[in-house]
Each structure stands twice: as structure tokens, then as C-alpha cells.
Amino acid sequence: MSKKTVQFEYEKETKNSVRYKEVPEEGTAPIVGSLYVQKWFAGNSKNIEVTIEKKD
Helix, strand or coil: CEEEEEEEEEEEECCCEEEEEECCCCCCCCCCCEEEEEHHHHCCCCEEEEEEEECC
8 A cells, every 4th residue: 555645736716616736746747637626625725735545
């Protein structure tokens, strides 16, 4: 099992969600790309962090 924490920064708002774009580590390709988070949860956050854990 391996874990990876990915950073995202605000990109734009849509009707019901906020789109964040991944900030990849230097010299690496994005893992997720864009991430949509519902406005009720995202609030005014300009940066978010997501941890992904592979189970196999």
C-alpha cells in the first residue's frame, strides 16, 4: 500500500461546485488533474489537499 498527498489550487466556480487544479511536484506529471468539490463543502478555500491510498 502506498499513500500520496496531492495539492490543489482554486481554478474556477461552476453552478454547484468549485474546480481545483492539481499542483504537481516539480518534474512529475499530474496524478488527478482537476477535482470538483461541492460548494457547501469547499466554502472559500483556495487550496485543498487530498491523500490517495492504493490498496493493492
